[in-house]
Amino acid sequence: MKKSFLGTFIAVVxxxxxxxxxxxxxxxxIGEYGSLTGSEATFGISSTNGLKLAVEEINGSGxxxxxxxxxxxxxxxxxxxxxxxxxxxxxxxxxxxxVIGEVASSRSKAAAPICxxxxxxxxxxxxxxxxxxxIGDYIFRVCFIDPFQATVLTKFAINSLKVKxxxxxKDVKNAYSTGLADFFEKEFKAAGGExxxxxxxxxxxKDFKAQLTAIKSRNPEAIFIPGYYTDVGLIAxxxxxxxxxxxxxxxxxxxxxxxTEGKAxxxxxxxYFSTHVSTENPDPAVQNFIKKYxxxxxxxxxxxxxxxxxxxxxxxxxxxxxxxxxxxxxxxELAKTRDFxxxxxxxxxxxxxxxxxxxxxxxxKGGLFKYKETVQP
Numbered sequence: 117m118k119k120s121f122l123g124t125f126i127a128v129v130x131x132x133x134x135x136x137x138x139x140x141x142x143x144x145x146i147g148e149y150g151s152l153t154g155s156e157a158t159f160g161i162s163s164t165n166g167l168k169l170a171v172e173e174i175n176g177s178g179x180x181x182x183x184x185x186x187x188x189x190x191x192x193x194x195x196x197x198x199x200x201x202x203x204x205x206x207x208x209x210x211x212x213x214x215v216i217g218e219v220a221s222s223r224s225k226a227a228a229p230i231c232x233x234x235x236x237x238x239x240x241x242x243x244x245x246x247x248x249x250x251i252g253d254y255i256f257r258v259c260f261i262d263p264f265q266a267t268v269l270t271k272f273a274i275n276s277l278k279v280k281x282x283x284x285x286k287d288v289k290n291a292y293s294t295g296l297a298d299f300f301e302k303e304f305k306a307a308g309g310e311x312x313x314x315x316x317x318x319x320x321x322k323d324f325k326a327q328l329t330a331i332k333s334r335n336p337e338a339i340f341i342p343g344y345y346t347d348v349g350l351i352a353x354x355x356x357x358x359x360x361x362x363x364x365x366x367x368x369x370x371x372x373x374x375x376t377e378g379k380a381x382x383x384x385x386x387x388y389f390s391t392h393v394s395t396e397n398p399d400p401a402v403q404n405f406i407k408k409y410x411x412x413x414x415x416x417x418x419x420x421x422x423x424x425x426x427x428x429x430x431x432x433x434x435x436x437x438x439x440x441x442x443x444x445x446x447x448x449e450l451a452k453t454r455d456f457x458x459x460x461x462x463x464x465x466x467x468x469x470x471x472x473x474x475x476x477x478x479x480x481k482g483g484l485f486k487y488k489e490t491v492q493p
Contacts, residue, residue: 143186144179144441146171146431147206149217149227154194155320155346158372159219159420163241164189165413166421167216169405170428180435188212196226203227207234213441214238216427219420221245221292228255237447239431241423242392244368245295249469254443256450256469258427258458259392260493262292265367266299268390268475268491269340270307276477276489277363277388279337283313285327285351287343290319296342296367312336317351319344324351328358338363345372349380356383363387371419376483384480392419393460394476394487405459419460426458 148167150160171187174180188210190202199218206212207230215231218224219242231238232252239256240248246261273279282304287293301311312334315327328351331339339355341348341364348370355364363386370389395406395416405425409417433456434449435441453465464472477488 142183144181144183144435145186145188145210145212146428147203147210147212147215147217148187148189149192149199149202149206149215149223150189150219151194151223152189152191156194156220156344158345158374158418159242160191160194162372162418162420163217163219163424165409166241166417166424167428169408169412169421170425170432174429174432180432181439181441185432192218192223192227194220194223196223199223199227200230203230207231207236212236213443214431214435214446216241216424216431218243219423221248221295222290224248225251225291228252231255235447236443237431237434237450239427239450241427242368242420243292245291246468246470247291247295253451253469254447256465258430258460258463258471259368259423260473260475261470262296262367263299263303264493265390265475266296266303268477269300269365269367270303270309271491272388272390272477272489273304273338273340273365274307274309277338277365279363280308281310281312281335281337283315283331283334283336283339284311285315285317285324285331285339285341285343287319287347288316290343292367292369293342293344297340300340300342317343317347319347321347322350324354325358328355328360332358332360336362338365340364341366342369344369345375349375349377349384352383352387353379365389368392368419371478371485373416373418376480381483385482387480388477388488389480390475390477390491391485392473392475393422394478395485396487401457401459422460426456426460426463429458430456430463 152160192199215238221243224243228251244262286297365388368391437449438445456463478485479488
């Protein structure tokens with residue numbers, strides 16, 4: 117095998133059971149793409165784990181339309197260009213009937229046009245930027261969108277944190293971060309708040325002290341950081357090192373067990389983020405999913421695991437209701453999804469192919485993510 121091929125597709129094709137003919141005559145082929153390697157690998161690994169549980173559950177109960185589901189997963193290495201490449205491969209080479217992924221908005225925005233052009237239905241578990249589903253009528257999501265998340269965070273900042281002066285530190289190379297920052301700024305101002313400073317960084321930066329010093333000089337009551345866990349921990353450490361003591365808060369991109377590693381555990385104590393589900397929710401569906409996940413992977417699931425499981429189950433339910441693997445029929449049934457009982461709550465798909473569902477706020481205590489409150493749509 118040539119090195120160039122490895123460079124394009126790197127790690128991992130995952131099959132949910134023994135591979136057979138490429139055409140999959142006795143199988144329903146479902147494609148998935150995500151970041152299994154790279155700086156945000158926990159996102160891709162968690163979502164793949166959750167989706168595999170959904171596949172195993174359906175196959176264990178007899179499959180779909182008399183066939184087993186075959187899951188084909190490619191690693192996009194956290195790169196938008198690679199997301200395009202692997203989705204093209206899933207559709208043209210592997211002949212999948214539907215695609216699940218990505219969990220990051222930048223990669224979903226890059227790959228979704230390929231699904232749309234080929235009229236292959238795609239569900240993103242966790243890409244919250246509204247532009248993702250706006251790409252076309254074959255693109256869906258099972259998560260809330262950033263305008264809603266911005267409203268949730270605005271209400272939380274004003275009503276729960278009791279703050280009116282907030283600074284923003286955003287990742288300018290990340291569609292998720294810039295989009296959520298813009299929506300929050302608009303919502304917070306409309307609610308009577310003041311944005312005292314806006315600073316930016318680029319994913320992978322290691323020194324944030326210049327931006328944090330500028331923010332500190334403006335005396336904010338809290339700092340909004342709509343970034344990914346890969347940067348937030350280090351930002352928090354450096355914020356505390358220069359004497360910033362106010363709460364930091366952010367969106368669902370914070371959620372990863374790696375967020376509070378090392379010194380970040382103390383730096384993020386008493387900070388908050390919005391996300392899709394709390395593992396403290398006593399709902400039997402939530403607790404049963406946690407039990408199954410821990411038994412299989414020997415670890416707690418995070419929001420990406422829950423969302424990918426829901427994405428899979430909603431896709432499989434649409435295929436069942438369609439009674440067919442015809443892409444247009446699947447698309448039509450996805451659009452009709454109402455009050456689906458997912459592990460992240462009841463999910464309905466609206467006319468823009470976005471999920472209507474609540475959000476939760478989690479507080480970081482002792483390195484753990486503790487339930488704070490729920491905000492309804």
